Amino acid sequence: MITCVVHYVIDPAQIEAFERFAREWMRLVAKHGGVHHGYFLPAEGASDRAEALFSFESLAAYERYRTRFGNDPEFVAADQIREDSGCVLRYERTFMRPFLPST
Template sequence: MSITCFIRYEIEPTGKADFERYARNWGQAIPRCGADLIGYFAPHEGSATTAYAAYTLDSLADYEAYRSRLAADPLGRENYAFAQEKKFIRREDRIFLKLVSAPHAAPVRP
């Protein structure tokens, strides 16, 4: 059974470009450190301050090992420092969920 970490970010209204750079960096570091990155999602329409990320791991034990690798990764360290310096993230909330609706049917196309 795998788990998916969903992260909800509250970002500065003027911080979208910084968040997008941050997301692209994680797009390189997260898979390298062992998680299956679903993606980072920045504001497009509606709220200018809400962003999301999601990635999957096999277990919470794998999550702990992944977090250690990410903290030691050069790009990971650089990205943490970038976020601290620029202060574009106001809040970050994580939740771990498991998929319970699988298997899914194939989509029907009109």
């Protein structure tokens, strides 16, 4: 399993738009074989930081999902929320593997 951690710098004045953006991406990850672990939005402290975590069975499975970016109308529409609102100022992705407690 590979988990993508996305670190966002967001516009706090556009939090509702960011939530719309997040809902669409959670739906799309699930629709295309991933497991979305949620978006984590500011509650206390810095008001311009957000995180998202989602997993795919492998990096190859993630890459298959990524081939839809810019082509699939649902992906384009979801990303258009970000473009139109300016809710995301910048972001970066990190890929991690989970290390879970033993049972």
